[in-house]
Amino acid sequence: MSEESAINQAAKELGALLKAKRTEKNIAIGEVAERLKFSAKQIESLESGDYKGLPEPIFVKGFIKTYGRFLGLDAEQITPFLNEVFPSQVTAAPAAPVAETRDSLNFQDQKKSKSFPKWLPLVVVVAAVVGAVYLWQSKSSEQTRQQEKSTLEVGDVAQPQLATDNVQVVPMKASATTAATASASVGASAPAAASAVAADGSIQIKIRYRSNLIVTDADGTPLHSGIVASNSTHQFKGKAPYQVRIGYATGSEISFNGQVIDIKNHFVDGKTAALTVPQP
Known part of the structure:
Protein backbone atom coordinates (compact mmCIF):
# COMPACT_ATOMS: atom_id res chain seq x y z
CA MET A 1 0.00 0.00 0.00
CA SER A 2 1.41 3.41 -0.98
CA GLU A 3 1.92 6.18 1.54
CA GLU A 4 -0.94 8.22 0.06
CA SER A 5 -3.33 5.25 0.25
CA ALA A 6 -2.36 4.65 3.87
CA ILE A 7 -3.06 8.31 4.72
CA ASN A 8 -6.48 8.22 3.01
CA GLN A 9 -7.38 4.99 4.83
CA ALA A 10 -6.37 6.46 8.20
CA ALA A 11 -8.44 9.62 7.48
CA LYS A 12 -11.54 7.53 6.68
CA GLU A 13 -11.11 5.41 9.83
CA LEU A 14 -10.73 8.57 11.94
CA GLY A 15 -13.87 10.07 10.35
CA ALA A 16 -15.81 6.85 10.99
CA LEU A 17 -14.74 6.99 14.66
CA LEU A 18 -16.01 10.59 15.00
CA LYS A 19 -19.32 9.79 13.26
CA ALA A 20 -19.89 6.65 15.36
CA LYS A 21 -19.31 8.59 18.59
CA ARG A 22 -21.68 11.38 17.48
CA THR A 23 -24.35 8.83 16.51
CA GLU A 24 -23.89 7.03 19.83
CA LYS A 25 -24.56 10.30 21.67
CA ASN A 26 -27.57 11.00 19.39
CA ILE A 27 -26.26 14.44 18.39
CA ALA A 28 -27.32 15.99 15.07
CA ILE A 29 -24.75 17.57 12.74
CA GLY A 30 -26.64 20.87 13.01
CA GLU A 31 -26.21 20.90 16.79
CA VAL A 32 -22.48 20.15 16.47
CA ALA A 33 -22.08 23.01 14.00
CA GLU A 34 -23.95 25.38 16.32
CA ARG A 35 -21.92 24.40 19.41
CA LEU A 36 -18.45 24.35 17.76
CA LYS A 37 -19.09 27.25 15.35
CA PHE A 38 -18.16 25.03 12.38
CA SER A 39 -20.29 24.71 9.26
CA ALA A 40 -22.29 21.52 8.70
CA LYS A 41 -20.26 20.92 5.52
CA GLN A 42 -17.00 21.00 7.52
CA ILE A 43 -18.39 18.46 10.01
CA GLU A 44 -19.41 16.15 7.14
CA SER A 45 -15.92 16.47 5.60
CA LEU A 46 -14.25 15.50 8.89
CA GLU A 47 -16.52 12.46 9.27
CA SER A 48 -15.95 11.34 5.67
CA GLY A 49 -12.18 11.78 5.84
CA ASP A 50 -12.21 14.07 2.78
CA TYR A 51 -10.36 17.31 3.64
CA LYS A 52 -10.24 18.82 0.13
CA GLY A 53 -12.56 21.74 0.94
CA LEU A 54 -10.97 22.51 4.33
CA PRO A 55 -8.12 24.94 5.24
CA GLU A 56 -4.43 24.03 5.73
CA PRO A 57 -3.62 20.65 7.35
CA ILE A 58 -2.59 22.22 10.65
CA PHE A 59 -6.03 23.88 10.93
CA VAL A 60 -7.78 20.60 10.06
CA LYS A 61 -5.79 18.89 12.79
CA GLY A 62 -7.00 21.51 15.27
CA PHE A 63 -10.62 21.03 14.10
CA ILE A 64 -10.40 17.27 14.66
CA LYS A 65 -8.97 17.68 18.18
CA THR A 66 -11.72 20.14 19.09
CA TYR A 67 -14.40 17.84 17.65
CA GLY A 68 -12.95 14.85 19.52
CA ARG A 69 -12.97 16.70 22.85
CA PHE A 70 -16.59 17.75 22.22
CA LEU A 71 -17.57 14.09 21.67
CA GLY A 72 -15.67 12.97 24.79
CA LEU A 73 -12.96 11.00 22.94
CA ASP A 74 -9.60 10.53 24.69
CA ALA A 75 -6.48 11.94 23.12
CA GLU A 76 -5.03 8.41 23.02
CA GLN A 77 -7.86 7.38 20.67
CA ILE A 78 -7.25 10.22 18.20
CA THR A 79 -3.49 10.86 18.30
CA PRO A 80 -2.43 7.65 16.46
CA PHE A 81 -4.78 8.51 13.58
CA LEU A 82 -3.55 12.13 13.47
CA ASN A 83 0.07 10.96 13.30
CA GLU A 84 -0.81 8.78 10.30
CA VAL A 85 -2.96 11.36 8.49
CA PHE A 86 -0.58 14.28 9.12
CA PRO A 87 2.92 12.77 9.23
CA SER A 88 4.53 16.13 8.40
CA GLN A 89 2.99 17.63 11.55
CA VAL A 90 4.70 15.16 13.89
CA THR A 91 7.55 16.90 15.69
CA ALA A 92 10.54 14.72 16.61
CA ALA A 93 11.61 14.84 20.25
CA PRO A 94 14.92 16.67 20.83
CA ALA A 95 17.88 14.35 21.32
CA ALA A 96 19.06 13.72 24.86
CA PRO A 97 22.08 15.83 25.90
CA VAL A 98 25.40 13.99 25.64
CA ALA A 99 28.37 14.35 27.90
CA GLU A 100 30.89 16.98 26.96
CA THR A 101 33.88 15.50 25.14
CA ARG A 102 37.17 16.72 23.77
CA ASP A 103 35.44 17.44 20.45
CA SER A 104 33.50 20.27 22.07
CA LEU A 105 36.75 22.18 22.62
CA ASN A 106 38.64 24.20 20.04
CA PHE A 107 42.39 24.03 19.40
CA GLN A 108 43.00 26.40 22.36
CA ASP A 109 41.14 24.03 24.73
CA GLN A 110 38.38 26.60 25.10
CA LYS A 111 34.69 25.66 25.01
CA LYS A 112 32.99 26.16 21.69
CA SER A 113 29.89 28.37 21.71
CA LYS A 114 26.66 26.37 21.44
CA SER A 115 24.86 26.55 18.11
CA PHE A 116 21.31 27.88 17.79
CA PRO A 117 18.80 25.01 18.42
CA LYS A 118 17.37 23.85 15.08
CA TRP A 119 14.00 22.94 16.56
CA LEU A 120 13.35 26.39 18.08
CA PRO A 121 12.03 27.99 14.83
CA LEU A 122 9.58 25.10 14.47
CA VAL A 123 8.26 25.73 17.99
CA VAL A 124 7.77 29.41 17.15
CA VAL A 125 5.87 28.51 13.95
CA VAL A 126 3.60 26.06 15.80
CA ALA A 127 2.86 28.68 18.47
CA ALA A 128 1.98 31.22 15.77
CA VAL A 129 -0.37 28.77 14.05
CA VAL A 130 -2.12 27.89 17.33
CA GLY A 131 -2.61 31.60 17.99
CA ALA A 132 -4.07 32.07 14.51
CA VAL A 133 -6.54 29.20 15.04
CA TYR A 134 -7.62 30.70 18.37
CA LEU A 135 -8.19 34.14 16.81
CA TRP A 136 -10.12 32.60 13.91
CA GLN A 137 -12.44 30.66 16.22
CA SER A 138 -12.96 33.74 18.43
CA LYS A 139 -13.90 35.81 15.38
CA SER A 140 -16.29 33.10 14.16
CA SER A 141 -17.95 32.90 17.61
CA GLU A 142 -18.44 36.68 17.72
CA GLN A 143 -20.01 36.70 14.24
CA THR A 144 -22.38 33.89 15.26
CA ARG A 145 -23.41 35.76 18.42
CA GLN A 146 -24.13 38.88 16.39
CA GLN A 147 -26.21 36.83 13.93
CA GLU A 148 -28.23 35.22 16.76
CA LYS A 149 -28.77 38.62 18.34
CA SER A 150 -30.06 39.98 15.03
CA THR A 151 -32.39 36.97 14.65
CA LEU A 152 -33.81 37.42 18.14
CA GLU A 153 -34.39 41.11 17.53
CA VAL A 154 -36.33 40.26 14.38
CA GLY A 155 -38.36 37.72 16.34
CA ASP A 156 -39.29 40.40 18.91
CA VAL A 157 -41.24 42.43 16.34
CA ALA A 158 -44.93 42.17 17.20
CA GLN A 159 -47.27 40.86 14.52
CA PRO A 160 -49.76 43.42 13.21
CA GLN A 161 -53.38 42.60 13.88
CA LEU A 162 -55.29 42.61 10.58
CA ALA A 163 -58.94 43.63 10.50
CA THR A 164 -61.33 41.01 9.13
CA ASP A 165 -64.62 42.94 9.14
CA ASN A 166 -67.18 41.87 6.58
CA VAL A 167 -68.06 44.68 4.14
CA GLN A 168 -71.19 44.68 1.95
CA VAL A 169 -71.32 47.18 -0.94
CA VAL A 170 -74.88 48.13 -1.98
CA PRO A 171 -75.48 50.17 -5.17
CA MET A 172 -77.07 53.55 -4.51
CA LYS A 173 -80.03 52.82 -6.83
CA ALA A 174 -80.73 49.35 -5.40
CA SER A 175 -84.26 48.70 -4.24
CA ALA A 176 -85.19 48.65 -0.56
CA THR A 177 -85.82 44.91 -0.77
CA THR A 178 -82.25 44.25 -2.07
CA ALA A 179 -80.70 46.40 0.66
CA ALA A 180 -82.70 44.60 3.34
CA THR A 181 -81.62 41.21 1.96
CA ALA A 182 -77.95 42.27 1.97
CA SER A 183 -78.21 43.52 5.57
CA ALA A 184 -79.78 40.25 6.67
CA SER A 185 -77.00 38.28 4.97
CA VAL A 186 -74.31 40.28 6.79
CA GLY A 187 -76.14 39.91 10.09
CA ALA A 188 -76.39 36.13 9.65
CA SER A 189 -72.70 35.69 8.81
CA ALA A 190 -71.45 37.83 11.71
CA PRO A 191 -72.41 35.40 14.52
CA ALA A 192 -70.83 32.50 12.60
CA ALA A 193 -67.56 34.43 12.22
CA ALA A 194 -67.58 35.45 15.88
CA SER A 195 -68.18 31.84 16.85
CA ALA A 196 -65.17 30.69 14.76
Missing part, protein backbone atom coordinates in the same frame (compact mmCIF):
# COMPACT_ATOMS: atom_id res chain seq x y z
CA VAL A 197 -62.89 33.32 16.31
CA ALA A 198 -63.97 32.52 19.84
CA ALA A 199 -63.56 28.75 19.42
CA ASP A 200 -61.43 27.04 22.02
CA GLY A 201 -58.39 25.09 20.95
CA SER A 202 -55.16 23.63 22.33
CA ILE A 203 -51.90 24.56 20.62
CA GLN A 204 -48.61 22.74 21.23
CA ILE A 205 -45.22 24.13 20.09
CA LYS A 206 -41.98 22.11 20.10
CA ILE A 207 -38.85 24.27 19.85
CA ARG A 208 -35.71 22.62 18.36
CA TYR A 209 -33.14 25.35 19.04
CA ARG A 210 -32.96 28.16 21.60
CA SER A 211 -35.20 30.91 20.21
CA ASN A 212 -37.56 33.78 20.86
CA LEU A 213 -41.25 32.71 21.05
CA ILE A 214 -44.31 35.01 20.86
CA VAL A 215 -47.88 33.62 21.18
CA THR A 216 -51.12 35.68 21.39
CA ASP A 217 -54.74 34.47 21.36
CA ALA A 218 -57.77 35.72 19.43
CA ASP A 219 -58.31 38.57 21.93
CA GLY A 220 -54.72 39.78 21.48
CA THR A 221 -53.80 38.52 24.95
CA PRO A 222 -50.06 37.63 25.07
CA LEU A 223 -49.72 34.01 26.23
CA HIS A 224 -45.92 34.00 25.95
CA SER A 225 -43.20 36.42 24.86
CA GLY A 226 -39.53 35.67 25.48
CA ILE A 227 -36.59 33.31 24.97
CA VAL A 228 -37.21 29.55 25.35
CA ALA A 229 -34.68 26.72 25.67
CA SER A 230 -33.78 24.27 22.91
CA ASN A 231 -35.69 20.96 22.76
CA SER A 232 -38.51 22.43 24.89
CA THR A 233 -42.28 21.92 24.51
CA HIS A 234 -44.91 24.61 25.25
CA GLN A 235 -48.70 24.11 25.34
CA PHE A 236 -51.38 26.82 25.45
CA LYS A 237 -55.18 26.64 25.60
CA GLY A 238 -57.42 29.60 24.92
CA LYS A 239 -59.36 31.32 22.18
CA ALA A 240 -58.30 30.51 18.63
CA PRO A 241 -56.97 31.58 16.24
CA TYR A 242 -53.50 32.16 17.73
CA GLN A 243 -50.76 34.38 16.31
CA VAL A 244 -47.40 32.53 16.59
CA ARG A 245 -43.91 33.84 15.85
CA ILE A 246 -40.71 31.79 16.31
CA GLY A 247 -37.42 33.70 15.95
CA TYR A 248 -35.34 30.63 14.94
CA ALA A 249 -37.91 28.11 13.71
CA THR A 250 -35.68 25.53 12.00
CA GLY A 251 -36.68 22.04 13.18
CA SER A 252 -39.63 23.30 15.28
CA GLU A 253 -43.15 21.77 15.17
CA ILE A 254 -46.65 23.19 15.80
CA SER A 255 -49.86 21.20 16.32
CA PHE A 256 -53.46 22.36 16.95
CA ASN A 257 -55.84 20.02 18.76
CA GLY A 258 -53.43 17.18 18.01
CA GLN A 259 -53.16 17.95 14.27
CA VAL A 260 -49.65 18.86 13.02
CA ILE A 261 -49.39 22.11 11.06
CA ASP A 262 -46.71 22.44 8.36
CA ILE A 263 -44.67 25.62 9.00
CA LYS A 264 -42.31 25.29 6.03
CA ASN A 265 -44.30 27.81 3.95
CA HIS A 266 -44.45 30.40 6.75
CA PHE A 267 -40.78 31.44 7.01
CA VAL A 268 -40.42 35.20 6.55
CA ASP A 269 -36.61 35.48 6.29
CA GLY A 270 -35.23 31.96 6.08
CA LYS A 271 -35.15 31.53 9.88
CA THR A 272 -38.16 33.28 11.44
CA ALA A 273 -41.64 31.73 11.08
CA ALA A 274 -44.89 33.70 11.58
CA LEU A 275 -48.35 32.18 11.13
CA THR A 276 -51.96 32.00 12.31
CA VAL A 277 -53.04 28.77 14.05
CA PRO A 278 -55.27 27.18 12.88
CA GLN A 279 -54.85 28.19 9.28
CA PRO A 280 -57.87 30.07 7.87
Whole structure:
Protein backbone atom coordinates (compact mmCIF):
# COMPACT_ATOMS: atom_id res chain seq x y z
CA MET A 1 0.00 0.00 0.00
CA SER A 2 1.41 3.41 -0.98
CA GLU A 3 1.92 6.18 1.54
CA GLU A 4 -0.94 8.22 0.06
CA SER A 5 -3.33 5.25 0.25
CA ALA A 6 -2.36 4.65 3.87
CA ILE A 7 -3.06 8.31 4.72
CA ASN A 8 -6.48 8.22 3.01
CA GLN A 9 -7.38 4.99 4.83
CA ALA A 10 -6.37 6.46 8.20
CA ALA A 11 -8.44 9.62 7.48
CA LYS A 12 -11.54 7.53 6.68
CA GLU A 13 -11.11 5.41 9.83
CA LEU A 14 -10.73 8.57 11.94
CA GLY A 15 -13.87 10.07 10.35
CA ALA A 16 -15.81 6.85 10.99
CA LEU A 17 -14.74 6.99 14.66
CA LEU A 18 -16.01 10.59 15.00
CA LYS A 19 -19.32 9.79 13.26
CA ALA A 20 -19.89 6.65 15.36
CA LYS A 21 -19.31 8.59 18.59
CA ARG A 22 -21.68 11.38 17.48
CA THR A 23 -24.35 8.83 16.51
CA GLU A 24 -23.89 7.03 19.83
CA LYS A 25 -24.56 10.30 21.67
CA ASN A 26 -27.57 11.00 19.39
CA ILE A 27 -26.26 14.44 18.39
CA ALA A 28 -27.32 15.99 15.07
CA ILE A 29 -24.75 17.57 12.74
CA GLY A 30 -26.64 20.87 13.01
CA GLU A 31 -26.21 20.90 16.79
CA VAL A 32 -22.48 20.15 16.47
CA ALA A 33 -22.08 23.01 14.00
CA GLU A 34 -23.95 25.38 16.32
CA ARG A 35 -21.92 24.40 19.41
CA LEU A 36 -18.45 24.35 17.76
CA LYS A 37 -19.09 27.25 15.35
CA PHE A 38 -18.16 25.03 12.38
CA SER A 39 -20.29 24.71 9.26
CA ALA A 40 -22.29 21.52 8.70
CA LYS A 41 -20.26 20.92 5.52
CA GLN A 42 -17.00 21.00 7.52
CA ILE A 43 -18.39 18.46 10.01
CA GLU A 44 -19.41 16.15 7.14
CA SER A 45 -15.92 16.47 5.60
CA LEU A 46 -14.25 15.50 8.89
CA GLU A 47 -16.52 12.46 9.27
CA SER A 48 -15.95 11.34 5.67
CA GLY A 49 -12.18 11.78 5.84
CA ASP A 50 -12.21 14.07 2.78
CA TYR A 51 -10.36 17.31 3.64
CA LYS A 52 -10.24 18.82 0.13
CA GLY A 53 -12.56 21.74 0.94
CA LEU A 54 -10.97 22.51 4.33
CA PRO A 55 -8.12 24.94 5.24
CA GLU A 56 -4.43 24.03 5.73
CA PRO A 57 -3.62 20.65 7.35
CA ILE A 58 -2.59 22.22 10.65
CA PHE A 59 -6.03 23.88 10.93
CA VAL A 60 -7.78 20.60 10.06
CA LYS A 61 -5.79 18.89 12.79
CA GLY A 62 -7.00 21.51 15.27
CA PHE A 63 -10.62 21.03 14.10
CA ILE A 64 -10.40 17.27 14.66
CA LYS A 65 -8.97 17.68 18.18
CA THR A 66 -11.72 20.14 19.09
CA TYR A 67 -14.40 17.84 17.65
CA GLY A 68 -12.95 14.85 19.52
CA ARG A 69 -12.97 16.70 22.85
CA PHE A 70 -16.59 17.75 22.22
CA LEU A 71 -17.57 14.09 21.67
CA GLY A 72 -15.67 12.97 24.79
CA LEU A 73 -12.96 11.00 22.94
CA ASP A 74 -9.60 10.53 24.69
CA ALA A 75 -6.48 11.94 23.12
CA GLU A 76 -5.03 8.41 23.02
CA GLN A 77 -7.86 7.38 20.67
CA ILE A 78 -7.25 10.22 18.20
CA THR A 79 -3.49 10.86 18.30
CA PRO A 80 -2.43 7.65 16.46
CA PHE A 81 -4.78 8.51 13.58
CA LEU A 82 -3.55 12.13 13.47
CA ASN A 83 0.07 10.96 13.30
CA GLU A 84 -0.81 8.78 10.30
CA VAL A 85 -2.96 11.36 8.49
CA PHE A 86 -0.58 14.28 9.12
CA PRO A 87 2.92 12.77 9.23
CA SER A 88 4.53 16.13 8.40
CA GLN A 89 2.99 17.63 11.55
CA VAL A 90 4.70 15.16 13.89
CA THR A 91 7.55 16.90 15.69
CA ALA A 92 10.54 14.72 16.61
CA ALA A 93 11.61 14.84 20.25
CA PRO A 94 14.92 16.67 20.83
CA ALA A 95 17.88 14.35 21.32
CA ALA A 96 19.06 13.72 24.86
CA PRO A 97 22.08 15.83 25.90
CA VAL A 98 25.40 13.99 25.64
CA ALA A 99 28.37 14.35 27.90
CA GLU A 100 30.89 16.98 26.96
CA THR A 101 33.88 15.50 25.14
CA ARG A 102 37.17 16.72 23.77
CA ASP A 103 35.44 17.44 20.45
CA SER A 104 33.50 20.27 22.07
CA LEU A 105 36.75 22.18 22.62
CA ASN A 106 38.64 24.20 20.04
CA PHE A 107 42.39 24.03 19.40
CA GLN A 108 43.00 26.40 22.36
CA ASP A 109 41.14 24.03 24.73
CA GLN A 110 38.38 26.60 25.10
CA LYS A 111 34.69 25.66 25.01
CA LYS A 112 32.99 26.16 21.69
CA SER A 113 29.89 28.37 21.71
CA LYS A 114 26.66 26.37 21.44
CA SER A 115 24.86 26.55 18.11
CA PHE A 116 21.31 27.88 17.79
CA PRO A 117 18.80 25.01 18.42
CA LYS A 118 17.37 23.85 15.08
CA TRP A 119 14.00 22.94 16.56
CA LEU A 120 13.35 26.39 18.08
CA PRO A 121 12.03 27.99 14.83
CA LEU A 122 9.58 25.10 14.47
CA VAL A 123 8.26 25.73 17.99
CA VAL A 124 7.77 29.41 17.15
CA VAL A 125 5.87 28.51 13.95
CA VAL A 126 3.60 26.06 15.80
CA ALA A 127 2.86 28.68 18.47
CA ALA A 128 1.98 31.22 15.77
CA VAL A 129 -0.37 28.77 14.05
CA VAL A 130 -2.12 27.89 17.33
CA GLY A 131 -2.61 31.60 17.99
CA ALA A 132 -4.07 32.07 14.51
CA VAL A 133 -6.54 29.20 15.04
CA TYR A 134 -7.62 30.70 18.37
CA LEU A 135 -8.19 34.14 16.81
CA TRP A 136 -10.12 32.60 13.91
CA GLN A 137 -12.44 30.66 16.22
CA SER A 138 -12.96 33.74 18.43
CA LYS A 139 -13.90 35.81 15.38
CA SER A 140 -16.29 33.10 14.16
CA SER A 141 -17.95 32.90 17.61
CA GLU A 142 -18.44 36.68 17.72
CA GLN A 143 -20.01 36.70 14.24
CA THR A 144 -22.38 33.89 15.26
CA ARG A 145 -23.41 35.76 18.42
CA GLN A 146 -24.13 38.88 16.39
CA GLN A 147 -26.21 36.83 13.93
CA GLU A 148 -28.23 35.22 16.76
CA LYS A 149 -28.77 38.62 18.34
CA SER A 150 -30.06 39.98 15.03
CA THR A 151 -32.39 36.97 14.65
CA LEU A 152 -33.81 37.42 18.14
CA GLU A 153 -34.39 41.11 17.53
CA VAL A 154 -36.33 40.26 14.38
CA GLY A 155 -38.36 37.72 16.34
CA ASP A 156 -39.29 40.40 18.91
CA VAL A 157 -41.24 42.43 16.34
CA ALA A 158 -44.93 42.17 17.20
CA GLN A 159 -47.27 40.86 14.52
CA PRO A 160 -49.76 43.42 13.21
CA GLN A 161 -53.38 42.60 13.88
CA LEU A 162 -55.29 42.61 10.58
CA ALA A 163 -58.94 43.63 10.50
CA THR A 164 -61.33 41.01 9.13
CA ASP A 165 -64.62 42.94 9.14
CA ASN A 166 -67.18 41.87 6.58
CA VAL A 167 -68.06 44.68 4.14
CA GLN A 168 -71.19 44.68 1.95
CA VAL A 169 -71.32 47.18 -0.94
CA VAL A 170 -74.88 48.13 -1.98
CA PRO A 171 -75.48 50.17 -5.17
CA MET A 172 -77.07 53.55 -4.51
CA LYS A 173 -80.03 52.82 -6.83
CA ALA A 174 -80.73 49.35 -5.40
CA SER A 175 -84.26 48.70 -4.24
CA ALA A 176 -85.19 48.65 -0.56
CA THR A 177 -85.82 44.91 -0.77
CA THR A 178 -82.25 44.25 -2.07
CA ALA A 179 -80.70 46.40 0.66
CA ALA A 180 -82.70 44.60 3.34
CA THR A 181 -81.62 41.21 1.96
CA ALA A 182 -77.95 42.27 1.97
CA SER A 183 -78.21 43.52 5.57
CA ALA A 184 -79.78 40.25 6.67
CA SER A 185 -77.00 38.28 4.97
CA VAL A 186 -74.31 40.28 6.79
CA GLY A 187 -76.14 39.91 10.09
CA ALA A 188 -76.39 36.13 9.65
CA SER A 189 -72.70 35.69 8.81
CA ALA A 190 -71.45 37.83 11.71
CA PRO A 191 -72.41 35.40 14.52
CA ALA A 192 -70.83 32.50 12.60
CA ALA A 193 -67.56 34.43 12.22
CA ALA A 194 -67.58 35.45 15.88
CA SER A 195 -68.18 31.84 16.85
CA ALA A 196 -65.17 30.69 14.76
CA VAL A 197 -62.89 33.32 16.31
CA ALA A 198 -63.97 32.52 19.84
CA ALA A 199 -63.56 28.75 19.42
CA ASP A 200 -61.43 27.04 22.02
CA GLY A 201 -58.39 25.09 20.95
CA SER A 202 -55.16 23.63 22.33
CA ILE A 203 -51.90 24.56 20.62
CA GLN A 204 -48.61 22.74 21.23
CA ILE A 205 -45.22 24.13 20.09
CA LYS A 206 -41.98 22.11 20.10
CA ILE A 207 -38.85 24.27 19.85
CA ARG A 208 -35.71 22.62 18.36
CA TYR A 209 -33.14 25.35 19.04
CA ARG A 210 -32.96 28.16 21.60
CA SER A 211 -35.20 30.91 20.21
CA ASN A 212 -37.56 33.78 20.86
CA LEU A 213 -41.25 32.71 21.05
CA ILE A 214 -44.31 35.01 20.86
CA VAL A 215 -47.88 33.62 21.18
CA THR A 216 -51.12 35.68 21.39
CA ASP A 217 -54.74 34.47 21.36
CA ALA A 218 -57.77 35.72 19.43
CA ASP A 219 -58.31 38.57 21.93
CA GLY A 220 -54.72 39.78 21.48
CA THR A 221 -53.80 38.52 24.95
CA PRO A 222 -50.06 37.63 25.07
CA LEU A 223 -49.72 34.01 26.23
CA HIS A 224 -45.92 34.00 25.95
CA SER A 225 -43.20 36.42 24.86
CA GLY A 226 -39.53 35.67 25.48
CA ILE A 227 -36.59 33.31 24.97
CA VAL A 228 -37.21 29.55 25.35
CA ALA A 229 -34.68 26.72 25.67
CA SER A 230 -33.78 24.27 22.91
CA ASN A 231 -35.69 20.96 22.76
CA SER A 232 -38.51 22.43 24.89
CA THR A 233 -42.28 21.92 24.51
CA HIS A 234 -44.91 24.61 25.25
CA GLN A 235 -48.70 24.11 25.34
CA PHE A 236 -51.38 26.82 25.45
CA LYS A 237 -55.18 26.64 25.60
CA GLY A 238 -57.42 29.60 24.92
CA LYS A 239 -59.36 31.32 22.18
CA ALA A 240 -58.30 30.51 18.63
CA PRO A 241 -56.97 31.58 16.24
CA TYR A 242 -53.50 32.16 17.73
CA GLN A 243 -50.76 34.38 16.31
CA VAL A 244 -47.40 32.53 16.59
CA ARG A 245 -43.91 33.84 15.85
CA ILE A 246 -40.71 31.79 16.31
CA GLY A 247 -37.42 33.70 15.95
CA TYR A 248 -35.34 30.63 14.94
CA ALA A 249 -37.91 28.11 13.71
CA THR A 250 -35.68 25.53 12.00
CA GLY A 251 -36.68 22.04 13.18
CA SER A 252 -39.63 23.30 15.28
CA GLU A 253 -43.15 21.77 15.17
CA ILE A 254 -46.65 23.19 15.80
CA SER A 255 -49.86 21.20 16.32
CA PHE A 256 -53.46 22.36 16.95
CA ASN A 257 -55.84 20.02 18.76
CA GLY A 258 -53.43 17.18 18.01
CA GLN A 259 -53.16 17.95 14.27
CA VAL A 260 -49.65 18.86 13.02
CA ILE A 261 -49.39 22.11 11.06
CA ASP A 262 -46.71 22.44 8.36
CA ILE A 263 -44.67 25.62 9.00
CA LYS A 264 -42.31 25.29 6.03
CA ASN A 265 -44.30 27.81 3.95
CA HIS A 266 -44.45 30.40 6.75
CA PHE A 267 -40.78 31.44 7.01
CA VAL A 268 -40.42 35.20 6.55
CA ASP A 269 -36.61 35.48 6.29
CA GLY A 270 -35.23 31.96 6.08
CA LYS A 271 -35.15 31.53 9.88
CA THR A 272 -38.16 33.28 11.44
CA ALA A 273 -41.64 31.73 11.08
CA ALA A 274 -44.89 33.70 11.58
CA LEU A 275 -48.35 32.18 11.13
CA THR A 276 -51.96 32.00 12.31
CA VAL A 277 -53.04 28.77 14.05
CA PRO A 278 -55.27 27.18 12.88
CA GLN A 279 -54.85 28.19 9.28
CA PRO A 280 -57.87 30.07 7.87
